[in-house]
Amino acid sequence: MGQVMFVVWRESVEALLVVGILYAWLKNGDAGARRGLPYLWGGVALGVLAAVALGAALVGFTEVLSGDAQDYFQTAMVLVACVLIVQMVLWMKQHGRTLKREMEHSLEASARDAKWWGVTALVALAIAREGSETVIFLYGLGFGQSGHVDVSQYLAVAIGLALAFLTFYVLQLGGKVFSWRHFFRVTEIMLLLLGAGLFQTGVDKLIDKEILPTLIDQVWNASALLDDSSTFGSLVATLTGYRAHPALMNVIAFAAYWGVVWLLVRRANGRAAAIGKRRAA
Numbered sequence: 289m290g291q292v293m294f295v296v297w298r299e300s301v302e303a304l305l306v307v308g309i310l311y312a313w314l315k316n317g318d319a320g321a322r323r324g325l326p327y328l329w330g331g332v333a334l335g336v337l338a339a340v341a342l343g344a345a346l347v348g349f350t351e352v353l354s355g356d357a358q359d360y361f362q363t364a365m366v367l368v369a370c371v372l373i374v375q376m377v378l379w380m381k382q383h384g385r386t387l388k389r390e391m392e393h394s395l396e397a398s399a400r401d402a403k404w405w406g407v408t409a410l411v412a413l414a415i416a417r418e419g420s421e422t423v424i425f426l427y428g429l430g431f432g433q434s435g436h437v438d439v440s441q442y443l444a445v446a447i448g449l450a451l452a453f454l455t456f457y458v459l460q461l462g463g464k465v466f467s468w469r470h471f472f473r474v475t476e477i478m479l480l481l482l483g484a485g486l487f488q489t490g491v492d493k494l495i496d497k498e499i500l501p502t503l504i505d506q507v508w509n510a511s512a513l514l515d516d517s518s519t520f521g522s523l524v525a526t527l528t529g530y531r532a533h534p535a536l537m538n539v540i541a542f543a544a545y546w547g548v549v550w551l552l553v554r555r556a557n558g559r560a561a562a563i564g565k566r567r568a569a
Contacts, residue, residue: 292441294482294527295425296448297455298475302380303418304456307332310411324407331408335415343423356497362427363493366486369424373483374549376421377476381556425482484529484545491541502535509533 310328346365353361494500509532511517516525516532524530529545531538 292426292444293448293451294478295422296445297451298479299418299422299425300449300452301455301475303335303415304452307411307415308456310407327405327408328411331411332415334408334412335419338412338416339419339423342420343426346423346427359493359497363490363497365424365427366493367490369427370483370486370490372421372424373479373486374552377479377483378552378556380472380476381553382560425486478527480549481528482526483549484542485526486529487545488529488531488538488542489526491538495535495537500537502537503540504536506533507536507539 307328311325315325349361491500495502511532514524514530514532515521516530521530521532525532529542534542
């Protein structure tokens, strides 16, 4: 439940950030700019519908599949969710600093040319992107994999959404302690840890299907310190990729994940710094 809540909270805040930037620009503009508000809300509705449709399709597809086919599909979705999490963090590192400026330039062009459908498309794509990523992340965490959704999972989604609106409101108030920059920095780390957890889950599934070898069945046993079958240990394992008694393949996969992430983040930071220097020049 905690993982579901976190994913919904984080992704919803990103979606609210996009909508908030566009809404503030349109609402505080002249009468011509305010004519774009209905198109903004139309884009929000289309984006939400697209995300809901994807969620329904995934749950429905799970009911059609059975046996090994369902296992392979769920494994693929777990690994796709891991890739999307890493990709999202890298994208935010490259574009987070200039996101507001880029959107405002796009809005200025729409207002100047009176092409408000561009606003609808921009918002719909942003919401659909965040929504579809949320659906895939949740599915990778087990949400709806059995063909139905528990009441507790619906409750986690509702709490995540409520926390997202509260977070967005607090962040809009500004402040040196709790700012957008700090928020994204902390949650980027949490998302990368979650990506590690999803990657380890995918590796576990591939080992179970004998697609990957264990190499060594158990490298060590840390159950005395933290048992990953306990309630808290299971949460830590899902959110970080921790294994109390990992196979050697799990250790190699964990090291490979963080090695690749480190290289990609380093390159993304370099690109972001280069873009910042070009804009300042």
